[in-house]
Amino acid sequence: MKRPYPTYDVLARWESPSFNDATRETLTERLERVPERRFFTEDEWSRLEAVVARLIPQPDRARPIPITPWIDQKLVEERGEGYRFDDLPPQAQAWRRGLAGIEAEAQKRLSKSFVDLGADDQDLILRCVELGEIDGDAWGDMSAQRFFSELLVRTVATLYYAHPVAWNEIGFGGPAGPRGYVRLGVGERDPWEAPQESVQ
Amino acid sequence: MREHADDELVDFVIVGSGAGGATLAAKLSEAGFSVVVFDAGPFWRPLEEFASDELEQHKLYWTDERIVAGADPIVMGANNSGRGVGGSTVHFAMISLRLRPDIFRSRSKLGYGVDWPVSWDEIEPYYTEAERALKVSGPVSYPWPSKHGPYPYRPHEINGSGQLLGRAAEKLGIKWCATPLATVSAPRGKSPPCVYRGFCVVGCSTNAKQSALIVWIPRALKAGAEVRDMAMVTRVEIGQDGLCTGVTYRREGRERFQRARNVVVAGYSVETPRLLLNSACPQFPDGLANSTGLVGKYLTIHSSPGIWATFEDEVRMWKGPPNMAVSEHWNYSDGGKDFFGGYSFMSQGPLPITWAQTVAGTGGMWGARLRDEMVKYNHMAGLGPVGETESQLTNGVELADEVDRYGLRIPKITFSYSDNDKALQRHAIAYLSGMLEVAGGRDVWTNVDTSHLMGTCRMGFDAETSVVDKDGRSWDIPNLWVCDGSLFPTSGGVNPSLTIQALACRIGDRIATLSKRGELSGRRREAVS
Numbered sequence: 120m121k122r123p124y125p126t127y128d129v130l131a132r133w134e135s136p137s138f139n140d141a142t143r144e145t146l147t148e149r150l151e152r153v154p155e156r157r158f159f160t161e162d163e164w165s166r167l168e169a170v171v172a173r174l175i176p177q178p179d180r181a182r183p184i185p186i187t188p189w190i191d192q193k194l195v196e197e198r199g200e201g202y203r204f205d206d207l208p209p210q211a212q213a214w215r216r217g218l219a220g221i222e223a224e225a226q227k228r229l230s231k232s233f234v235d236l237g238a239d240d241q242d243l244i245l246r247c248v249e250l251g252e253i254d255g256d257a258w259g260d261m262s263a264q265r266f267f268s269e270l271l272v273r274t275v276a277t278l279y280y281a282h283p284v285a286w287n288e289i290g291f292g293g294p295a296g297p298r299g300y301v302r303l304g305v306g307e308r309d310p311w312e313a314p315q316e317s318v319q
Numbered sequence: 320m321r322e323h324a325d326d327e328l329v330d331f332v333i334v335g336s337g338a339g340g341a342t343l344a345a346k347l348s349e350a351g352f353s354v355v356v357f358d359a360g361p362f363w364r365p366l367e368e369f370a371s372d373e374l375e376q377h378k379l380y381w382t383d384e385r386i387v388a389g390a391d392p393i394v395m396g397a398n399n400s401g402r403g404v405g406g407s408t409v410h411f412a413m414i415s416l417r418l419r420p421d422i423f424r425s426r427s428k429l430g431y432g433v434d435w436p437v438s439w440d441e442i443e444p445y446y447t448e449a450e451r452a453l454k455v456s457g458p459v460s461y462p463w464p465s466k467h468g469p470y471p472y473r474p475h476e477i478n479g480s481g482q483l484l485g486r487a488a489e490k491l492g493i494k495w496c497a498t499p500l501a502t503v504s505a506p507r508g509k510s511p512p513c514v515y516r517g518f519c520v521v522g523c524s525t526n527a528k529q530s531a532l533i534v535w536i537p538r539a540l541k542a543g544a545e546v547r548d549m550a551m552v553t554r555v556e557i558g559q560d561g562l563c564t565g566v567t568y569r570r571e572g573r574e575r576f577q578r579a580r581n582v583v584v585a586g587y588s589v590e591t592p593r594l595l596l597n598s599a600c601p602q603f604p605d606g607l608a609n610s611t612g613l614v615g616k617y618l619t620i621h622s623s624p625g626i627w628a629t630f631e632d633e634v635r636m637w638k639g640p641p642n643m644a645v646s647e648h649w650n651y652s653d654g655g656k657d658f659f660g661g662y663s664f665m666s667q668g669p670l671p672i673t674w675a676q677t678v679a680g681t682g683g684m685w686g687a688r689l690r691d692e693m694v695k696y697n698h699m700a701g702l703g704p705v706g707e708t709e710s711q712l713t714n715g716v717e718l719a720d721e722v723d724r725y726g727l728r729i730p731k732i733t734f735s736y737s738d739n740d741k742a743l744q745r746h747a748i749a750y751l752s753g754m755l756e757v758a759g760g761r762d763v764w765t766n767v768d769t770s771h772l773m774g775t776c777r778m779g780f781d782a783e784t785s786v787v788d789k790d791g792r793s794w795d796i797p798n799l800w801v802c803d804g805s806l807f808p809t810s811g812g813v814n815p816s817l818t819i820q821a822l823a824c825r826i827g828d829r830i831a832t833l834s835k836r837g838e839l840s841g842r843r844r845e846a847v848s
Contacts, residue, residue: 120687121694139524141370149374174685201382201396205731209384242686249683272679276689280675281374289696291637291671292517294371296524299514303478303639306632313697315633 120179122288127313129283129293136298137311146283146294154188158195158211163218169234170221173241174275184282186275190214193274204269206262216259217266221248223257287313321543325577329353332566332579334552334594337406338819339803340585341531341539342449346827348542352834355545355577357568360403362548363532369524373672376521379403379410383729385589386719390735393620395589398520399772404548405532406587408816410522412642413501413529415455416663416813417446417465417821419650425809431659431739432710432809436780436789437825445821445828450499452538453529453820454507457499463647472504475513480636480666480700481644487758488646495646498665501529501816502640515639517668535820553725555582555598555607555799563798569725580840583791583800588618588772591805592716593730595776608776608793608801613786615716617774618734619810622706622744624767625667625677626751627699628760634700641668642703649704649750650812658742660707661812664751667701674699677766702754704747705770707812708740716775771815773807790829791822798840802826 130146132138156164167187177183194211207213225233225244233244247253251264258266279285286293290313292300302309323329330352333340344356363369363379370376381400387393401407420439425432450471457470474497477485481497488495502513502523513527526533536546550570558564565578584591592615596606606614642665650661669677671693678684678692714735718728736744752763778801779785782794791806793799804819811818833839 120691123694123697137371139371141368141375141524142372145370145372145375175689176687199382199384199396201380201400202385202387202392202394202732204392205386205388245685268680268682272685273676276675276679276685277374277672280671280693281372285693286671288690289671289693290635291696292635295516295518296369296371297514299516300638301515303476303515305479305482305630305634307479308633308635312635 124287124290124313127287127290129286129291132293132311135311137296138294139296142294142296149282153185154192156188156191158191163215164191165234166218166222169241170218170245170271171275173238173245174272175279184279184284186278189278190274204262204265206260206265207270208261210270213261213266213270216257216261217263217271220253220257220263220266221245224248224253227254320540320545322545323353323355323577325575328578328580329355330579331355331581331583332357332577333583333585333802334566335406335585335587335590335803336404336531336536336546337401337585337587337803338408338531338816339587339823340583341405341535342820342823343583343585343802343827344544345535345538345542346824347830348539348544350827350831353543354539355547355579356539357547357550357552357566358404358406359551360548362404362546363409363522365522365524365526365532369522371516371518371524373521373670376410376518379522383723384721385729386721386731387734388731389714389733393732393734393769395732398770399620404536404546405530408530409532410520411530411816412520412814413640414642414645414665414814415450415453415457415499415501415817416645416647418811418813418818419463419647419661420465422809422811429653429659433779435808436778436785437822442821442825445824446817448824449817449820452534453501454503455499455501456504458496461499462494462496463651470499472507475500475502475504475640475643477643478515478636478639478668479634480668483630483634483700483758483760484644484646484666484702484754487754490757491754493646493648495644498642498645500640500643502527503529513640517637517639517641518670519640521670551725552594553597553727555584555594557598557600557602557607557796561602561796563796581798581800583802585801585803587803588775588805589716589730589732591801591803592775593718596718597727603795608786608795608799610795611783611786613777615775616712617710617777617808618714618716618732619708619710619773619807620734620769621771621810622708622736622740623703623770624744624748624765625701625703626748626755626763626765627701628755628763629695629698630700630760631698633697635697636666636668636700637670639668642666647813649747656746658739658746660709660739660743662704662706662743662747663813664702664704664747667703671696677768681764681766700755700758700760702751703768704744704751705813706740706743706747707810709737710774710777710809711737771804771810773804773810773815776801776805777808778806779808790833791826800826
């Protein structure tokens with residue numbers, strides 16, 4: 120994949136006026152206090168890790184940005200999003216049932232556990248879930264499509280792009296307070312922003 | 320801060336401290352009334368407590384469970400919700416527009432929707448009052464007829480995304496300008512000028528933003544109002560005479576009761592009808608102010624599909640307030656439309672998480688594809704309409720059977736677009752896609768989204784077709800008032816916050832007038848206009 124900002128590091132400005140104490144506390148927590156497993160069973164945790172690795176593959180990183188631990192924490196702390204589609208159960212049930220549904224789909228179609236499938240087969244199963252082409256029994260009255268798009272992909276994308284390493288990847292300025300920006304226009308850049316994209 | 324005991328009979332309890340409640344708290348306390356304003360969330364100190372971080376700042380949102388249903392269920396919990404003193408103005412995008420004057424006579428003059436009981440001439444001075452209070456930064460000359468004369472503060476310099484809107488508008492020959500924004504372009508009291516951090520919609524950590532927390536709450540406190548934070552009002556109580564006696568609320572794990580002569584519900588279009596419905600009692604078994612059955616009905620929103628394109632140059636649309644350029648062209652030009660209603664539109668500038676949710680929400684966008692698409696972030700720019708939607712009886716808020724941690728029934732919010740709403744969005748998407756191409760964009764794509772809530776306790780001309788009168792006063796219970804976006808009979812094609820604040824200023828003045836005339840404490844009124 121393209122890496123337009125190979126040398127850029129948002130955290131290099133940690134001590135600069137782009138960061139305030141509240142931001143430093145928040146990011147210290149995110150970088151250093153990755154939660155332990157509390158909500159999911161060991162099997163669910165491994166399955167979710169395998170699913171996350173397909174939704175946001177990170178083959179370029181020895182230490183991938185953690186995502187599963189934050190989903191677990193959100194569920195154990197019962198922190199909701201403020202809404203629930205009427206074709207989904209409460210979030211704790213939805214995640215459990217969705218992960219069971221993905222496993223059931225792998226067993227039914229390929230006679231293997233999801234975690235033991237190769238990457239292409241895992242993608243095949245996830246595409247079936249995304250399109251709602253699933254075995255009704257495991258999912259019950261829950262919409263597989265809704266689970267996939269509104270809970271699974273949305274949450275995983277949210278947590279990945281909440282990480283400073285992902286900000287480096289896309290050239291986002293990162294924390295900006297109390298100091299913001301001076302040069303705002305098209306093609307304009309402050310010295311503390313990511314350098315212009317390297318030509319590839 | 321002046322504090323009141325629970326058993327002290329205060330003049331006004333206001334439930335909710337956002338654009339409606341905080342504004343009214345300032346007006347009423349300055350008029351000499353004793354006021355306690357409640358909020359379920361905390362009293363934030365932005366300088367110490369706000370991080371430059373989207374995820375952390377989710378703490379500003381109302382994230383209690385709500386069920387969303389209908390053909391087009393509304394995503395709640397972020398841009399259209401708020402928890403904490405100042406409500407959703409703490410994280411609003413600061414866009415401070417007036418409704419098109421004709422909207423107040425929508426049925427009579429434009430042939431659709433319903434007329435508002437408040438006329439343009441009645442509300443116009445209050446728009447001016449609200450703009451002055453917020454020190455809105457905007458152009459010297461606004462291109463549309465809703466505003467004459469300069470804004471209090473000069474306009475902000477426009478960011479990349481806004482420049483592209485301007486570039487396209489010039490080429491197409493339509494009018495545009497710097498968006499009137501409630502963030503200061505020069506120092507004001509304790510507020511420094513905006514430094515263009517770009518984190519506006521997750522809370523301003525410098526206090527440049529002129530939110531209700533920064534503007535109206537300090538005024539209310541100075542005039543003697545009490546702000547009671549972390550206090551969830553669970554019921555409005557009714558006495559044997561059919562009048563409100565005060566509110567029951569939960570604070571620090573205890574249930575308490577605050578006595579009051581008047582109760583104002585200002586919890587916005589979901590929590591306001593929810594509280595009125597959950598306060599059902601023997602005299603009012605269907606909920607308060609609900610003899611018509613209209614509490615919770617006629618919910619409207621704004622359709623706000625995003626229209627996005629890739630540009631050769633870097634735009635870095637995340638710098639500065641997210642919507643720095645505006646055009647109301649299609650809010651005033653009615654020719655060539657195959658639908659009723661209008662829309663304003665603005666340049667866009669989402670932060671990374673919101674952007675990732677937008678990209679990932681388009682279907683099939685996961686895996687390496689998602690990361691590849693996200694890498695284009697700095698080259699993206701977008702436009703988005705604030706699209707009027709029809710007031711439909713079938714869209715609204717009701718109580719689900721499930722209960723929350725207080726034992727209160729949670730809201731179920733049902734929404735479906737009408738054919739007219741869909742036609743408006745098709746028009747906006749086609750026009751704004753063309754604009755992005757004119758500006759030099761390629762690979763245009765769109766996503767589905769909504770913003771704002773309006774209606775559910777509509778004000779009106781008579782007791783048969785509305786919940787409250789033009790002063791926000793319940794037709795059924797004369798010491799019960801509503802003061803927030805749920806008053807709107809129709810949505811109009813601009814962001815609602817300035818109109819909510821203008822209505823609250825007006826209601827504040829009206830209450831003072833009624834009080835002087837001795838008309839505040841009244842019996843049940845005749846249900847006539």
